[in-house]
Amino acid sequence: xxxxxxxxxxxxxxxxxxxxxxxxxxxxxxxxxxxxxxxxxxxxxxxxxxxxxxxxxxxxxxxxxxxxxxxxxxxxxxxxxxxxxxxxxxxxxxxxxxxxxxxxxxxxxxxxxxxxxxxxxxxxxxxxxxxxxxxxxxxxxxxxxxxxxxxxxxxxxxxxxxxxxxxxxxxxxxxxxxxxxxxxxxxxxxxxxxxxxxxxxxxxxxxxxx
Numbered sequence: 001x002x003x004x005x006x007x008x009x010x011x012x013x014x015x016x017x018x019x020x021x022x023x024x025x026x027x028x029x030x031x032x033x034x035x036x037x038x039x040x041x042x043x044x045x046x047x048x049x050x051x052x053x054x055x056x057x058x059x060x061x062x063x064x065x066x067x068x069x070x071x072x073x074x075x076x077x078x079x080x081x082x083x084x085x086x087x088x089x090x091x092x093x094x095x096x097x098x099x100x101x102x103x104x105x106x107x108x109x110x111x112x113x114x115x116x117x118x119x120x121x122x123x124x125x126x127x128x129x130x131x132x133x134x135x136x137x138x139x140x141x142x143x144x145x146x147x148x149x150x151x152x153x154x155x156x157x158x159x160x161x162x163x164x165x166x167x168x169x170x171x172x173x174x175x176x177x178x179x180x181x182x183x184x185x186x187x188x189x190x191x192x193x194x195x196x197x198x199x200x201x202x203x204x205x206x207x208x209x210x
Contacts, residue, residue: 002071023062030058076122078159088113105175115146
């Protein structure tokens with residue numbers, strides 16, 4: 001099958017020559033022009049296709065011989081364009097819902113509802129990795145999912161195009177820091193006085209983190 005390159009990036013072609021008589025030089029021909037390949041050690045050669053933008057046909061040419069034509073396929077890279085997260089805080093806090101755009105980290109009260117909306121290019125799947133689970137969403141370009149935040153940890157989003165054989169590792173990671181339950185609480189500490197057993201001392205403390 002054809003060779004595959006990521007559109008907009010350089011592609012390095014490495015090849016080697018076999019036989020008793022080695023050529024003085026090897027040329028690579030594409031777009032009706034000829035370019036000299038880099039001689040690494042008389043048997044190994046390298047050539048860089050700079051900033052590949054489209055599918056390309058090329059040939060290797062030695063001193064006196066022209067070889068078969070090859071195909072270099074330009075693949076559009078799966079990428080995340082934007083992430084917006086709708087944040088709904090627990091009711092008892094009376095805090096307004098807000099939207100965070102492309103967050104790298106979030107600090108949230110325990111039980112906050114998060115709804116993620118992702119726009120992506122050149123994808124047919126989105127892989128989601130969390131501390132304790134991973135799952136895959138299918139679709140072309142728009143993805144959404146939600147959960148309540150109870151534990152701190154990382155969430156990573158990996159855009160995927162299953163038609164591509166190339167391995168993509170351009171994931172986007174957000175750190176979530178969860179503050180434990182902040183319901184108002186009343187603490188009562190009881191201490192008995194050894195002399196006055198009948199007397200109970202109460203030290204009452206009311207605290208509310210918000």
